[in-house]
Amino acid sequence: MIASIFASRILNDLLGGITAGVVIGLVALSLVLIWQSTHVLNFAQGAMAMFATYIGMTQLDHHLNYWVCALISVAAGFVLGGATERVLVRPLYGKADINPIVVMVGFLSLLEAIAAAIWSGTPRFIDPPFSSIFFQSDGAPTGLSPFALFQIIAAISVMAATALLFRFTKLGLQLRASALAPEVARLLGVRVNRLLTLGWALSTAVGAVAAVIISTGDTGLYPANMETVFIAGFIAAAIGGLESPGGALLAGVVIGVVMQFVNDYFNSGYAGFVGVILLIVSLLIRPQGLFTKNAQRRV
Amino acid sequence: MNFLRQNTTTRRLVVTVSSIVALMGLTFVVPPITNSTLTRGAAIVIAILGLNFLTGWSGQVSIGHAGFMAFGAFGTAILLKHFSSLPIAATMLLATALSALAGLLVGIPATRLSGPYLAGMTLAFGAAVPPLIQNLSSLTGGPAGLQLETIPTAPSWLRSLRHDTTSLITVNAQWLAMFSLLVVGVAVMLMSNLHASRTGRAMRLVRDNDVAAELVGLNLPRTRVLAFTISAAYAGLAGSLMAFTKGSVSPQDFLVGLSITILSLMVLGGIGTISGAILGGVIYAYSDNFLSWLTNSTGIDPYSNLGSNLKTIFFGGLLIVTMLTAPRGISGLISKVFAKVRTSR
Incomplete structure (x- = not known):
């Protein structure tokens, strides 16, 4: 009896962790997309996704359908990402590392403040389109709800679509080429500038999917609601190596599960610190990321 | 007075001591509210100096310095709680050392990282500290934080220097301002010496060209860890001063927002100077005054959604504009103007 309760608790945490983890992986993926195309670590990624979600989800007030609002959010993310690259990021290419970091950190606090100014800092709760009550097995909850299942499927589909786009389409080839060797790509007739904008637009759209999922349900939508998941996403991206989308997803799931266990068995206050320790340990073992093939420059 | 023309230790000492003495003189005549404002800015000056050392002089970026400040502030409060007989200077030094130790531990893995990775790691660190403090409640007082057991009060000689009619609150505010000025003076003096020293030169070489630095025989990781440790120590000192002057510490005072504020102020003031x-400290101290002027003159309700976020909107926007148009900040602009004046003469 006790063993079964214990097993059920472990299963609960595992499934809950995976659910949270795929979303972390999605955020990590959106960071990797931007990193690969422009070598900028976008600190405003979470805030931009949050902002796009506000634009879409406040349309619920006009009695629009949940799915329509979600679609508007993703479209808003696409536009916001492209516009940000054009206006804020373009002047920064070739500058010292610190310049894009500072600008994106400034953009992060600016976006959060503007969102609070427009929509107030109070969380608004969005009803999930599917039930978030756990499936039962032998009268015990399993840690997986219909909405959680939807989260996992949605996140994995977005990742698969991105992977297919990059791997098998001409557009994907051009995107990879302009990231890897912009000069050569330009000589071969690829419109590199346009593709960099597209890279940011795509990445922010992916981020917006994650933000819509997070804002639906218990967490609610508020200006800082992406901060924690952004940090977890960064840790996942760094552990996986900022070059590897698959690694980012896997690392995201691992972090999600670990943090879920820490929350359950220790204390939610320690989750952030455990994340930092995971990051430190993995970087000490393999500074270029666990899933990156090429070693970086050694001095 | 020939030594004043060169950038020697003597010159720096004379300049710093005379400015601090002059400012301390001013604390007698300015209204008490100005003294409190000065005090508020002082801790921030030290925190920016620390971040500046890391970013401006060794080329690493941190978005987690509020975490180190929290170590300094809570170290101070906890020491005062258990060893209240310790002199203030010793408490401050121990709290600074605690923060330096945290900096060392974070700095060791940080040497393996460059630019954005490092910034992300410090962000994760800075965000993890407040919840950690909140959950170690037996030591740190939990979400409410700690009240300081002893707060600095004006000594009798200062009271006897002022009029009998001057209220004790006024004299105490003045004493805190003098105390803060003294700490800032020492911090500035040490930093300017460090900047001119062999270590400072090594840091700048690492920032400008790490390959060259390695070629001339510098130990890159050691230089970077040292920069991180010194920077964290300054942040800890800032936190400690903040605790003393506020009289209380709370985990809510050290959220990521503070790290971003310090980064912004450093960029606005001028990186590396x-x-x-x-x-940056002066801007911080007077930002509230500026904000109330702004809300008054535009007629925005300061308690509305827009009014309560106006400060962040203004400074966030200013930070982006500064970095895009004048990345060397105000002091960079000033020295540019001076250089123009000099060449046109």
Whole structure:
């Protein structure tokens, strides 16, 4: 009896962790997309996704359908990402590392403040389109709800679509080429500038999917609601190596599960610190990321 | 007075001591509210100096310095709680050392990282500290934080220097301002010496060209860890001063927002300069006054959604504009103007 309760608790945490983890992986993926195309670590990624979600989800007030609002959010993310690259990021290419970091950190606090100014800092709760009550097995909850299942499927589909786009389409080839060797790509007739904008637009759209999922349900939508998941996403991206989308997803799931266990068995206050320790340990073992093939420059 | 023309230790000592003495003199005549404002800015000046050392002089970025400040502030409060007989200077030094130790531990893995990775790691660190403090409640007082057991009060000699009619609150505010000025003076003096020293030169070489630095025989990781440790120590000192002057510490005072504020002020003032750090502190101290002027003159309700976020909107926007148009900040602009004046003469 006790063993079964214990097993059920472990299963609960595992499934809950995976659910949270795929979303972390999605955020990590959106960071990797931007990193690969422009070598900028976008600190405003979470805030931009949050902002796009506000634009879409406040349309619920006009009695629009949940799915329509979600679609508007993703479209808003696409536009916001492209516009940000054009206006804020373009002047920064070739500058010292610190310049894009500072600008994106400034953009992060600016976006959060503007969102609070427009929509107030109070969380608004969005009803999930599917039930978030756990499936039962032998009268015990399993840690997986219909909405959680939807989260996992949605996140994995977005990742698969991105992977297919990059791997098998001409557009994907051009995107990879302009990231890897912009000069050569330009000589071969690829419109590199346009593709960099597209890279940011795509990445922010992916981020917006994650933000819509997070804002639906218990967490609610508020200006800082992406901060924690952004940090977890960064840790996942760094552990996986900022070059590897698959690694980012896997690392995201691992972090999600670990943090879920820490929350359950220790204390939610320690989750952030455990994340930092995971990051430190993995970087000490393999500074270029666990899933990156090429070693970086050694001095 | 020939030594004043060169950038020697003597010159720096004379300049710093005379400015601090002059400012301390001013604390007698300015209204008590100005003294409190000065005090508020002082801790921030030290924090910016620390971040500046890391970013401006060794080329690493941190978005987690509020975490180190929390170590200094809570270290101070906890020491005062258990060893209240310790002199203030010893408490401050121990709290600073605690923060330096945290900096060392974070700095060791940080040497393996460059630019954005490092910034992300410090962000994760800075965000993890407040919840950690909140959950170690037996030591740190939990979400409510700690009240300081002893707060600095004006000594009798200062009271006897002022009029009998001057209220004790006024004299105490003045004493805190003098105390803060003294700490800032020592911090500035040490930093300017460090900047001119062999270590400071090594840091700048690492920032400008790490390959060259390695070729001339510098130990890159050691230089970077040292920069991180010194920077964290300054942040800890800032936290400790903040605790003393506020009289209380709370985990809510050290959220990521503070790290971003310090980064912004450093950029606005001017990365890599001591004058920029001081300017940043002054901007911080007077930002509330500026904000109430702004809301008054535009007629925005300061308690509305827009009014309560106006400060962040203004400074966030200013930070982006500064970085895009004048990345060397105000002190960079000033020295540009001076250079023009000099060449046109």
